[in-house]
Amino acid sequence: xxxxxxxxxxxxxxxxxxxxxxxxxxxxxxxxxxxxxxxxxxxxxxxxxxxxxxxxxxxxxxxxxxxxxxxxxxxxxxxxxxxxxxxxxxxxxxxxxxxxxxxxxxxxxxxxxxxxxxxxxxxxxxxxxxxxxxxxxxxxxxxxxxxxxx
Amino acid sequence: xxxxxxxxxxxxxxxxxxxxxxxxxxxxxxxxxxxxxxxxxxxxxxxxxxxxxxxxxxxxxxxxxxxxxxxxxxxxxxxxxxxxxxxxxxxxxxxxxxxxxxxxxxxxxxxxxxxxxxxxxxxxxxxxxxxxxxxxxxxxxxxxxxxxxx
Amino acid sequence: xxxxxxxxxxxxxxxxxxxxxxxxxxxxxxxxxxxxxxxxxxxxxxxxxxxxxxxxxxxxxxxxxxxxxxxxxxxxxxxxxxxxxxxxxxxxxxxxxxxxxxxxxxxxxxxxxxxxxxxxxxxxxxxxxxxxxxxxxxxxxxxxxxxxxx
Numbered sequence: 001x002x003x004x005x006x007x008x009x010x011x012x013x014x015x016x017x018x019x020x021x022x023x024x025x026x027x028x029x030x031x032x033x034x035x036x037x038x039x040x041x042x043x044x045x046x047x048x049x050x051x052x053x054x055x056x057x058x059x060x061x062x063x064x065x066x067x068x069x070x071x072x073x074x075x076x077x078x079x080x081x082x083x084x085x086x087x088x089x090x091x092x093x094x095x096x097x098x099x100x101x102x103x104x105x106x107x108x109x110x111x112x113x114x115x116x117x118x119x120x121x122x123x124x125x126x127x128x129x130x131x132x133x134x135x136x137x138x139x140x141x142x143x144x145x146x147x148x149x150x
Numbered sequence: 151x152x153x154x155x156x157x158x159x160x161x162x163x164x165x166x167x168x169x170x171x172x173x174x175x176x177x178x179x180x181x182x183x184x185x186x187x188x189x190x191x192x193x194x195x196x197x198x199x200x201x202x203x204x205x206x207x208x209x210x211x212x213x214x215x216x217x218x219x220x221x222x223x224x225x226x227x228x229x230x231x232x233x234x235x236x237x238x239x240x241x242x243x244x245x246x247x248x249x250x251x252x253x254x255x256x257x258x259x260x261x262x263x264x265x266x267x268x269x270x271x272x273x274x275x276x277x278x279x280x281x282x283x284x285x286x287x288x289x290x291x292x293x294x295x296x297x298x299x300x
Numbered sequence: 301x302x303x304x305x306x307x308x309x310x311x312x313x314x315x316x317x318x319x320x321x322x323x324x325x326x327x328x329x330x331x332x333x334x335x336x337x338x339x340x341x342x343x344x345x346x347x348x349x350x351x352x353x354x355x356x357x358x359x360x361x362x363x364x365x366x367x368x369x370x371x372x373x374x375x376x377x378x379x380x381x382x383x384x385x386x387x388x389x390x391x392x393x394x395x396x397x398x399x400x401x402x403x404x405x406x407x408x409x410x411x412x413x414x415x416x417x418x419x420x421x422x423x424x425x426x427x428x429x430x431x432x433x434x435x436x437x438x439x440x441x442x443x444x445x446x447x448x449x450x
Contacts, residue, residue, distance in 0.1 A: 001328050003317040003336070012314065014162065016280060017153040018293055028151050036153070042344065042422040044192065044229050046245040048207060056374055056401045057348060059416075067403035074206055076245045076257040077227045077377045077397070079344050081420055093420070095346040095376045097227070097247050097397050097405060099257040101206045103217035105247060107376040107399040116209075117285070118292045120231055120243070122192040122276075126422075130316060135417070142418045143318055164312065166430060167303040168443055178301050186303070194342065194379050196395040198357060224356055226395045226407040227377045247377070247397050249407040251356045253367035255397060266359075267435070268442045270381055270393070272342040272426075 002145040004128070012124050019047070019119040025078075026092060026112050029121065033082045033090035040126035040148075043094070045078035047119035052098060054108025062139030069106050074099035075119060078110065082123075083130035083143050091132055091141070152295040154278070162274050169197070169269040175228075176242060176262050179271065183232045183240035190276035190298075193244070195228035197269035202248060204258025212289030219256050224249035225269060228260065232273075233280035233293050241282055241291070302445040304428070312424050319347070319419040325378075326392060326412050329421065333382045333390035340426035340448075343394070345378035347419035352398060354408025362439030369406050374399035375419060378410065382423075383430035383443050391432055391441070 015036070019028055033041070050072050055064025080094030097107040113119075133144040165186070169178050175195075183191070200222050205214025230244030247257040263269075283294040315336070319328050325345075333341070350372050355364025380394030397407040413419075433444040 001317060001319050001323055001332065003315055003332060005336075006314045006316065012162075013155060014276065015153055015155050016276065016293070016295065017151060018295055019151050023151055032151065032153060036155075044194065044344065046229050046231070046243065054399070054403060056399060056403070057372075058401075059372070065401065069403070072207075072209070074245060074258055076247050077229050079229075079346050079377050079379075081346070081422065093346065095374060095399070097255075097257065097376050097399075099204070099206060099245070099247075099259075101208075101215065103204060103206070103219070103256040103258055105255045105257050105397075105405045106403040107397065107405050108374055108403055109399075117288055120293055122231065126314065126316065138417055143316070143420055145316065145318055164306045164426065165303055166306065166426065166443070166445065167301060168445055169301050173301055182301065182303060186305075194344065196379050196381070196393065222357075222359070224395060224408055226397050227379050229379075247405075247407065249354070249356060249395070249397075249409075251358075251365065253354060253356070253369070253406040253408055255405045255407050267438055270443055272381065 004145050006126055006128050015123040017121040017123060019115045021116045023115045024112055025115055025119055026110055030092045038082055038090055038125055039084055040130040041082040041123050043080050043121055043123040045119055045121040047075045048116055049073055049075055049113040050116035052113035053111040055111050056108050064109055067108050069098055083132040085132050086134050154295050165273040167271040169265045171266045173265045174262055175265055175269055176260055180242045188232055188240055188275055189234055190280035191232040191273050193230050193271055193273040195269055195271040197225045198266055199223050199225055199263040200266035202263035203261040205261050206258050214259055217258055219248055233282040235282050236284050304445050306426055306428050315423040317421040317423060319415045321416045323415045324412055325415055325419055326410055330392045338382055338390055338425055339384055340430040341382040341423050343380050343421055343423040345419055345421040347375045348416055349373050349375055349413040350416035352413035353411040355411050356408050364409055367408055369398055383432040385432050386434050
């Protein structure tokens with residue numbers, strides 16, 4: 001376990017981001033973070049998708065196996081964070097739980113989700129920055145507090 | 151996509167709201183927001199319901215189809231927001247994931263949930279206000295940042 | 301319903317806690333809260349477990365019936381809070397939704413979860429303290445705002 005106490009004293013910047021029908025959520029939020037130069041943040045969101053692709057990380061193949069949810073679903077929860085990737089740009093990590101018409105659920109690591117009719121995102125900046133580093137042993141990048149600023 | 155950077159500088163007001171056995175969560179939280187005159191907020195909650203009704207939005211009927219969960223369930227996640235409705239009063243939007251006794255889950259847009267024995271809600275005010283506007287094409291109200299204050 | 305408006309003016313302290321492969325999340329986060337002397341907080345987290353035990357509260361036995369999830373799963377959501385227990389030490393309450401390899405989900409009250417490869421936790425302190433009190437009628441401790449400081 002590593003932990004980091006972030007600088008207090010300054011109130012965190014909070015952004016409300018509303019996505020509209022047809023927008024792909026992962027791309028749109030990544031673009032928002034990069035254009036707004038948000039180095040680090042946590043986020044929660046609710047709304048609905050008309051279809052989504054989520055992933056389950058397979059240690060054997062060192063990649064996400066894809067699970068397609070090809071139907072209208074409520075975004076029951078989206079929780080995630082933004083941290084700088086190895087290229088220094090903000091990168092997004094979001095997990096979702098999706099609700100189908102019968103009340104059953106599906107979920108995974110968000111790979112893509114097409115919004116319909118809205119996704120309401122509350123994004124709270126983390127003042128000091130977080131860094132995600134590619135882990136050669138895993139094939140994916142994880143937050144590395146030792147490499148983070150502050 | 152529309153986004154809004156909220157005024158920093160002032161710390162956000164945070165409220166802890168604890169609901170007790172027998173309270174209907176949607177009504178109680180709406181009443182709390184209206185009596186406390188909270189114009190805009192985000193919230194998360196955990197706890198348990200003895201029964202709940204959740205919804206899945208049906209674009210054909212332009213209404214929520216109801217899914218009844220008529221048994222004791224853990225509230226695994228409740229994520230939501232408060233924004234002013236067309237009447238200017240705070241209105242609540244919450245999605246929940248519910249856990250049954252075998253570990254399976256159900257979920258949807260929260261229509262009603264009867265608390266047993268507790269619901270622990272953390273509600274963080276959004277300083278500048280958010281506005282929900284009825285969408286004639288959909289039959290429901292969505293957050294409209296262009297119509298929001300600030 | 302009881303509610304408590306927390307002191308504004310001071311920005312809340314935010315901690316990022318990253319758990320690594322092999323750590324048991326409930327124990328590690330409890331230890332973190334106790335060593336950091338965090339009297340009250342809310343938290344969200346995402347990541348993955350190689351196995352977990354979750355609970356569903358059984359009013360008849362006044363205890364959690366255990367549900368074993370003995371396989372690699374994404375932590376789709378972890379939402380929780382920290383409050384002082386009857387012994388005055390910080391105690392943790394977390395609910396999780398877990399995603400399996402086929403996209404199905406399981407969930408409950410977190411009893412134990414072994415991290416693999418990471419759990420990314422954002423923990424926001426609540427400035428005035430919260431108190432959890434054992435309820436003799438239920439056999440478990442619930443947040444009691446009347447007994448909380450402030």
